Ligand code: SF4
């Protein structure tokens with residue numbers, strides 16, 4: 001093995017890379033050590049050194065001292081400068097002057113843009129007798145705007161209808177998040193040492209023996225599995241692979257087993273693997289006895305699902321299914337890297353739960369080198385549900401939920417239901433959609449399989465606002481007002497999506513563009529001044545609140561144990577009170593408070609710890625974890641971890657609303 | 662003499678070395694300081710598992726490569742080595758790099 005992480009660390013010339021400094025001058029450039037995020041938007045966020053001159057981004061390189069990416073970058077950030085300084089990038093707010101789609105615009109000021117929006121809503125929604133639920137907010141998937149934009153929808157515009165348009169159901173990561181919330185209590189990712197600041201050199205980390213790459217091509221896109229190339233570092237250290245993919249990928253060509261299944265028959269393989277493992281008694285007996293509920297019932301259920309049964313469905317040799325199942329189950333440490341293919345199948349939730357069961361019965365959860373249940377840095381957990389706390393309760397009750405088009409189904413996630421949104425746009429039922437707000441999203445292109453349908457839905461919407469760094473096809477086709485947004489290079493923000501907490505420093509300017517956060521402050525102070533003047537009057541206040549509470553509702557009377565004295569409840573408290581419809585029970589709250597307490601005190605060195613009374617997703621999830629605490633520590637040394645929850649099990653779904661990617 | 666060792670067994674063909682180098686040398690479209698080659702995928706009859714497939718990427722360093730002389734003089738890594746996502750490139754004295762090759766996986770050693 002040539003790969004030697006310690007040798008790499010020892011070999012870096014720390015002086016040449018200005019260790020310990022976050023900004024310095026070098027050869028006429030100002031160099032800033034920071035992280036990238038959206039826009040342009042990426043699920044990863046790598047450490048970079050940005051080189052600027054006179055407020056303009058000139059070049060960028062990876063930061064070898066960043067323990068996340070260790071200086072390695074993909075092509076996209078290597079060429080970030082081209083996207084940031086793109087000549088046709090809009091410089092100021094625009095008002096449409098031609099017909100929709102003609103791409104004719106007039107420059108306007110931010111004041112005029114925000115006044116126009118506020119006035120349109122006042123006249124055509126409020127005074128015309130409609131509710132704010134007639135505004136739909138569409139956002140994309142860049143990992144921190146997906147909490148900022150829903151927050152804008154609820155707190156600034158007062159609508160509960162936030163999410164995706166054109167799709168049917170949820171075809172991106174929600175099946176995996178919901179599927180795992182119910183069965184194992186959290187998001188599983190492959191432990192490629194990302195929980196440790198000293199990474200592969202950490203003495204408690206052990207590389208996986210086997211990694212299953214399933215419906216995923218991590219080298220091209222690893223979305224919520226972090227950097228796909230970390231798995232290549234594992235391979236160099238001896239990890240062997242199984243590839244489950246209809247197509248030959250780099251992984252399939254390098255795998256001990258490649259299962260080229262018939263597309264969308266993954267569920268049959270998962271059931272057959274369960275069958276082999278349970279009937280050959282390859283499960284992790286200790287883990288099953290301590291942490292798994294309903295093992296015998298599951299075993300009885302999978303009895304008919306033999307490799308021969310699956311082989312016919314998947315068009316695979318049953319022996320290949322049997323041998324690969326043994327290879328996964330008998331490894332001391334095995335992990336599954338799953339991809340979007342899990343979310344886009346008809347039986348996606350069942351598939352996610354079945355594969356969660358594979359992780360559970362083999363004990364491959366939360367021990368080094370297996371699947372980690374990963375958490376946000378310092379438990380800052382903003383999400384859809386958080387955002388909707390600020391939508392007035394009577395409006396929130398009208399949210400477009402799953403039962404609009406699927407009677408009898410129960411809505412339990414933060415987003416509005418896609419099918420219900422489509423239905424409302426197409427039929428005006430249960431109420432007409434008057435206004436479309438798109439931020440960091442490009443519905444007509446990115447949900448391209450539904451482009452004609454989306455076009456028909458939006459062409460007659462009375463008022464459309466598009467906020468984006470670029471004039472997208474969606475902006476050209478529909479926007480009445482276009483608001484220019486900043487890219488990552490211009491934006492002060494942070495990434496809390498899993499450890500570590502990463503700060504993003506603005507290093508350049510782009511004319512009049514605003515960051516998503518600045519837009520929230522400007523719009524909120526115009527549309528909802530009573531709340532914003534009290535809680536988020538400025539950008540600093542907004543960013544601080546994000547760090548302190550993740551935008552959760554804070555009862556100022558309840559002091560955190562370490563930081564705040566009890567205070568009388570101020571008058572504005574009323575508008576922050578969570579509603580019964582937010583789906584949070586007092587039991588949940590109590591459990592949240594108790595499970596958070598140890599972490600809260602540990603986190604105070606970097607964040608002020610106000611304790612949200614509304615719980616976060618994680619606190620009330622049934623959680624499967626080994627009782628041995630060293631493993632837990634090993635998994636999360638960057639972020640102080642809670643005591644594992646004894647008694648939590650795979651039993652039954654939790655009632656919580658997973659924060660949405 | 663300085664050289665770059667590529668443990669190409671693990672090269673994934675990600676192109677980061679190419680783009681990092683183009684940025685460093687400020688090369689126009691069509692010119693490269695390092696350029697990826699691809700062999701495969703094809704199958705070996707009678708072999709199983711990871712030995713069954715050949716799919717090999719190997720970046721080739723061109724005449725334009727200056728071994729990142731200005732960067733290495735300051736103690737920095739060459740751009741391609743620093744950004745290699747698969748962690749399969751090493752920079753150093755060719756003697757040291759030759760010793761690093763341990764026969765466990767395929768390597769190529771490049772010099773100017
Ligand atoms: S994975 Fe690529 S695009 Fe994403 S942050 Fe890292 S270098 Fe940038």
Ligand code: SF4
Pocket residue numbers: 681682683685686694695722725726727728729739740741742
């Ligand atoms: S050493 Fe520098 S110039 Fe040579 S290929 Fe690598 S990046 Fe290009």
Ligand code: SF4
Pocket residue numbers: 667671672673674675676677678679697718720744745746747748749750
């Ligand atoms: S950067 Fe590394 S992995 Fe990517 S193509 Fe170049 S040598 Fe291969």
